Amino acid sequence: MALIGTGKQPDYDENMRVRFAMKDSKTDATVVCTISGEALQDRFSANIDGPLAAFHFSRSEIENAASRLYRDDGKGVSLTNASF
Known part of the structure; x- marks a missing residue:
């Protein structure tokens, strides 16, 4: 199962997690x-x-990694250094 980008604006928290x-x-x-x-x-x-600048610059690579790791479990995807 693949994911596709929405183009919606991301946000981030105090730990810089986007x-x-x-x-x-x-x-x-x-x-x-x-x-x-x-x-x-x-x-x-x-x-x-x-x-956010780093995310936008590398959005395609990040979204491809999320799609590759996606599991249809309803929990979403959390990318870390090990994801790349």
């Missing part, structure tokens, strides 16, 4: 995904540009 929405391509259900602040810093230079 939350973003994707859609299940089969059910059209919204799936809430996150990527850790640590992964954004280590992998996408978030410490330089901030979490």
Whole structure:
């Protein structure tokens, strides 16, 4: 089962974890995904540009990773450094 991007604006919390929405391509259900602040810093230079800038710059790679790891369990996807 694959996820597709929604293009909706992501947000982030005090730990720089970015939350973003994707859609299940089969059910059209919204799936809430996150990527850790640590992964954004280590992998996408978030410490330089901030979490949202890093997310937007690498959105395609991040969304592809979320789609690859998605399991139809209703729990969404939480990406970390190990996800890449």
